[in-house]
Amino acid sequence: MRKKPFWTLALAMVFLLSMVLVACNSGGGGIKKDTGTTLIYGRGADAKKLDPIQVTDGESLKVTGMIYDTLVQYKDENTEIQPGLAEKWESSPDGKVWTFHLRKNVKFHDGTPFNADAVVFNFERWMDKNHPQHKGGEFTYYPDMFGGYKGDKDHVIKAVTKVDDYTVKFELNRPIGPFLANLAMPPFAIGSPTAIKKDPEKFNENPVGTGPFKFKEWKKNDTITLEKNPDYWDKGYPKVDKLIFKSIPDNAARFTALKSGDIDIMDGMNPSDVAQVQQDKKLQLFKQQGMNVAYLSFNMKKKPLDNPKVRQAINYAVDKKRIISNFYAGLAEPAVNPYPSFMLGYNKDVKDYEFNLDKAKQLLKEAGFEKGLKLKLYAPQDPRPYLPNGKKVAEFLKEDFKKIGIDVEIVTFEWKTYQEKVKSGEHELALYGWNGDNGDPDNFLYVLLDKNNAREKDASNISYYTSEEVHKLLVEAQSSIDQNKRVELYKKAQEIIKQDAPWVPLVHATVPIAGKAEIKGFFPHPTSTYKLHKVSVEKKN
Known part of the structure; x- marks a missing residue:
C-alpha cells in the first residue's frame, strides 16, 4: 500500500516534465530560428593565423573576415565598394589624397574605442618595418598591394594622418587605380591597438577586431569558435549566436558530415557530388563565380x-x-x-x-x-x-x-x-x-x-x-x-x-558550395570571403 503514493508522484512528475518540454518547443512549429543558433562551416584545412595582415590563404581570411572590419567593404554579391568602418570618403582630383570619415560609437571587442588613432596605428604598423609592433610574421599583402614598404622605391602610401578623432587622411606618392578595392580586402582590416601592443607576436592567436563575431577558441586542425558580438555596429547582425569553422580535410568525409547534419554548410566539394546535392531536398547548391x-x-x-x-x-x-x-x-x-x-x-x-x-x-x-x-x-x-x-x-x-x-x-x-x-x-x-x-x-x-x-x-x-x-x-x-x-x-x-x-x-x-536547405541569406561571394554574419539557420528540434 505504500507504493501507491510513490507511483502517483512519479506520474505527476512525468506529466509536469512533459508540459515543460511542450512549452519550450511551442511558438515555432518545431523550428528554432536565429536566437541561440549555431552555424557550422565545414572546410578542408585550418587557418594559419588570425592576424589578417600576416596571411594570404583563404582559410585564414574566411575567419578573420568575421572578427574584423575594413574601412570600406564589398557588396554582398560583387566587388562594388560600399561603406564599412568609414561612412563616407572623398578624393582629390588627381587621386593622391583621400579623406575618410569614420563611424562613431564603434568599439573593439576588448572595449577600447575605434577611432582615427586606431586606423593610423594599423597602417603605420603595416607599412613600417621598423615599427615596434611590426612583428608576428610576414606582412605579405601590404607590399603586394601598395608597392612595397615605407622607404621602398615603388611604395604607394606617403602618409596616413589623423585630422580629428573620426577623420583620417591618406596621402599617396602616386595615384592607384584600385585603391578603394584594395582597402576593402580582408588583410587591411583594423585590429585593436591595445591588443596588438599587448603582444604583437601572439595577436594572431588572440584576435581583437570590431567585427560581427568575437574570438572564443581555436582547437588547431579542428575548430575555430566565434561568438556573437551583441554590440555590432551593423544592427540586426549577426543572425546566429555562434559560428564554428570545422576542418575536415577529406572532401567525401566533409560531404558525409553535411548529409548527417554535423555541419551546416561546406566548401571544397568533389564536383562529382554536385548532382547528388541537386537531387536531395534536404540540401541546396550554391555556385560561386570563378574569379x-x-x-x-x-x-x-x-x-x-x-x-x-x-x-x-x-x-x-x-x-x-x-x-x-x-x-x-x-x-x-x-x-x-x-x-x-x-x-x-x-x-x-x-x-x-x-x-x-x-x-x-x-x-x-x-x-x-x-x-x-x-x-x-x-x-x-x-x-x-x-x-x-x-x-x-x-x-x-x-x-x-x-x-x-x-x-x-x-x-x-x-x-x-x-x-x-x-x-x-x-x-x-x-x-x-x-x-x-x-x-x-x-x-x-x-x-x-x-x-x-x-x-x-x-x-x-x-x-x-x-x-x-x-x-x-x-x-x-x-x-x-x-x-x-x-x-x-x-x-x-x-x-x-x-x-x-x-x-x-x-x-x-566555378566553385560549388553545399548547404542544408535551412540555410538562409548565404551569398557565395566571388572573393571567397563570405558574409556569414548575414546567414541564418532554421534548426529543427
Whole structure:
C-alpha cells in the first residue's frame, strides 16, 4: 500500500516534465530560428593565423573576415565598394589624397574605442618595418598591394594622418587605380591597438577586431569558435549566436558530415557530388563565380626552367579540357590568361598553347633535352576552391609529361607547409592557385607576376618571373585612374606573359558550395570571403 503514493508522484512528475518540454518547443512549429543558433562551416584545412595582415590563404581570411572590419567593404554579391568602418570618403582630383570619415560609437571587442588613432596605428604598423609592433610574421599583402614598404622605391602610401578623432587622411606618392578595392580586402582590416601592443607576436592567436563575431577558441586542425558580438555596429547582425569553422580535410568525409547534419554548410566539394546535392531536398547548391585561377608554376630561378623553350614545351603538354572533364565535372573553363575573361582588361586576342605532344617534344629537343629530363612537381594535399584534388591533377599531368620525356616525381604536403615551401621557392614545378581579392586585374597580375613580389622568403610571385617590361606596364596601370588606359596596358602585359610562359594557366573554376536547405541569406561571394554574419539557420528540434 505504500507504493501507491510513490507511483502517483512519479506520474505527476512525468506529466509536469512533459508540459515543460511542450512549452519550450511551442511558438515555432518545431523550428528554432536565429536566437541561440549555431552555424557550422565545414572546410578542408585550418587557418594559419588570425592576424589578417600576416596571411594570404583563404582559410585564414574566411575567419578573420568575421572578427574584423575594413574601412570600406564589398557588396554582398560583387566587388562594388560600399561603406564599412568609414561612412563616407572623398578624393582629390588627381587621386593622391583621400579623406575618410569614420563611424562613431564603434568599439573593439576588448572595449577600447575605434577611432582615427586606431586606423593610423594599423597602417603605420603595416607599412613600417621598423615599427615596434611590426612583428608576428610576414606582412605579405601590404607590399603586394601598395608597392612595397615605407622607404621602398615603388611604395604607394606617403602618409596616413589623423585630422580629428573620426577623420583620417591618406596621402599617396602616386595615384592607384584600385585603391578603394584594395582597402576593402580582408588583410587591411583594423585590429585593436591595445591588443596588438599587448603582444604583437601572439595577436594572431588572440584576435581583437570590431567585427560581427568575437574570438572564443581555436582547437588547431579542428575548430575555430566565434561568438556573437551583441554590440555590432551593423544592427540586426549577426543572425546566429555562434559560428564554428570545422576542418575536415577529406572532401567525401566533409560531404558525409553535411548529409548527417554535423555541419551546416561546406566548401571544397568533389564536383562529382554536385548532382547528388541537386537531387536531395534536404540540401541546396550554391555556385560561386570563378574569379580565380589554378596554375602550374615554373620556378624560373632553377634550371632548366629558366629556359623559355622548356616552359613552352610543358605548356603544349597540358590537356586542360581533359583536366576539367576528369576533375571538375565540367564546372570550370580553360584558363588562357592569368585572370578570367569577365574582368577588366582581359585580352581575348591572346591565343593559348594547344595540346600538342609533338610540338612539346620538338621544343624540348631545341632546348637540348631530346633525351628527356627529371623534375619534381609539388602538389597540395588539401582541397582548394580552384583545385579540388591537387594530387590527382598532378598524377594526370605526370602521365602526359612522361610521353614527352619528362620524368616527374610528385611531392605533397599539408596546406600550411605547402604554402611555406612554395613561397620560399623550394619547388621546381608547383600546382598553385589564386582566388581574386578585389575584382581588379592588378590583384592578379601585379600580385602574382610582378618582380616586386618575387621575394626570397615569402613570394607571391612563386615563379620568380622578373620581366622589366611587364613591371613597367603593371606599375603604370596600377598608377592610373583612367580605366581605358589601364585596359590597354593590361592587354599588352598579357601578351608578353603568354610568350614568356612563367606558368601554365590551367582553369578558372566555378566553385560549388553545399548547404542544408535551412540555410538562409548565404551569398557565395566571388572573393571567397563570405558574409556569414548575414546567414541564418532554421534548426529543427
